[in-house]
Amino acid sequence: MPPLATLLIYLLAGTCLGMLALLTGIPAAPLAGALLGAGLVSMSGQLDTAAWPAGTRTALEIGIGTVIGTGLTKASLDQLQSLWRPAILITLTLVLTGIVIGLWSSRLLGIDPRIALLGAAPGGISGMSLVGAEFGVGAAVAALHAVRLITVLLVLPVIVRLVLPLQQGSS
Known part of the structure; x- marks a missing residue:
């Protein structure tokens, strides 16, 4: 074909x-x-x-970056002034946890450390898949993030709906 x-x-x-x-x-x-x-x-x-035509990948990366970038507004910056401590705590915790889980998975399950580290990283599927592609493991990283993303998208909204009414009733 x-x-x-x-x-x-x-x-x-x-x-x-x-x-x-x-x-x-x-x-x-x-x-x-x-x-x-x-x-x-x-x-x-x-x-x-x-087989993507030459330059398509770069154009898609620019498009993804632009979509993400347009979501960062002045209101985001204003919120970050009061949320910088949780942002640092969450970021450090997720990165360190990703490193530990990635290395542990690599050793325990015998998978390529590049796949395990990038697959356990807290980034989004598009960004981490692009980084994985730079290391020659983009498809495997995309697969790990796809499982994580789909699971989180299905489970977290249910948890939020279950937890928030409890918190609102106790206030």
């Missing part, structure tokens, strides 16, 4: 499941759905790996 046709099938699968995921109402549903759609096609083994 021509590389462009293969790429279009991946894009169609990602788009379809991304749009379908919108119906679920879970946070970041289009991202999770697109990941699942393209991943299922890729894992089926029926198609070659998608």
Whole structure:
């Protein structure tokens, strides 16, 4: 099959499941759905790996960075003035925990330390997958983060709904 046709099938699968995921109402549903759609096609083994045209990856990285960057507003900066201590505590705790879990997983489960460390890192799926790709382990890192992301998106909203009414009633 021509590389462009293969790429279009991946894009169609990602788009379809991304749009379908919108119906679920879970946070970041289009991202999770697109990941699942393209991943299922890729894992089926029926198609070659998608060959992205030169420069596409850079354009996508710039697009992802721009989407994330536009979410940082003056209000975010104002909030950070009162939240800088929790931000530092949470960041240090997550990074250190990610390092410990990554190294432990690598030794205990015998997986590549690059995959384990980047897979256990607290970053988002797109960013960590791009970093993983720089080390030649992007697909494996994406798989680990996909499992984490989908689990968190499904479980955390339920926990928040269960915990918040308890806190509001005790105030």
